[in-house]
Amino acid sequence: MSIDQNILNHLYKSQKKELPYQPGDRVQVRITKLVDYGAFAVTKDEHLASGLIHISQIPEHLELHTQQIIEAEIRQVKEDNKLELSLAHHDKKENPFQVLDSIKAPLPKQQPPADEIQEIIQYLSKEFGLVSEESKQKVEAMVRKMGVFHFTMAMMKALPTFKRDLVHHFLKEMEQRGNHL
Numbered sequence: 001m002s003i004d005q006n007i008l009n010h011l012y013k014s015q016k017k018e019l020p021y022q023p024g025d026r027v028q029v030r031i032t033k034l035v036d037y038g039a040f041a042v043t044k045d046e047h048l049a050s051g052l053i054h055i056s057q058i059p060e061h062l063e064l065h066t067q068q069i070i071e072a073e074i075r076q077v078k079e080d081n082k083l084e085l086s087l088a089h090h091d092k093k094e095n096p097f098q099v100l101d102s103i104k105a106p107l108p109k110q111q112p113p114a115d116e117i118q119e120i121i122q123y124l125s126k127e128f129g130l131v132s133e134e135s136k137q138k139v140e141a142m143v144r145k146m147g148v149f150h151f152t153m154a155m156m157k158a159l160p161t162f163k164r165d166l167v168h169h170f171l172k173e174m175e176q177r178g179n180h181l
Helices: 003-015 096-104 114-128 133-146 148-161 166-179
Strands: 026-035 038-043 050-054 069-077 083-086
Touching: 050 069, 114 133, 114 148, 133 148
Parallel strands: 050 083
Antiparallel strands: 026 038, 026 069, 038 050, 069 083
16 A cells, blocks of 8 residues: 555544444434345434445345335444444344243233222212212222222112111111120
8 A cells, every 4th residue: 555545544534433323223224225235325314324234134024215214223333434234123023932921921900990980989979978988998999809890780789779778777887886795
């Protein structure tokens, strides 16, 4: 290499800024050219770094065209600031073991929505009048234990035969306490 070439190489390298990318980073790129062995692309940021997406890094289902903007993953930043890019993360094929694990995973416990519990409490207050805080907590605990559907079904079965006389329930409570004396 001649001295002139060495000077040019030195000047060129000192002017060139190192790219801030790391392997695994994802960047928006514009496809600039399609070739048999892949696609050339340029990053859509201030660096306008060019790179190659090798055909092995393009999922089969993905159809590319020039001027298309797509997210690419950086595999490597070469010494000449050229990028090796990948579109493999766009592959829609799921790992069968991940699917199996998701099937085996227990279902999340569902909590009845607070507004449904409030609606039940409002209904009970219309039927019986004032509902104490203790009763509200009991209703909430029963709904969480039984579920909204089963609680509502049990409530609808019990309502027609339920005695709404508070004195009756007071006397029943007194009888129970009297038996313990």
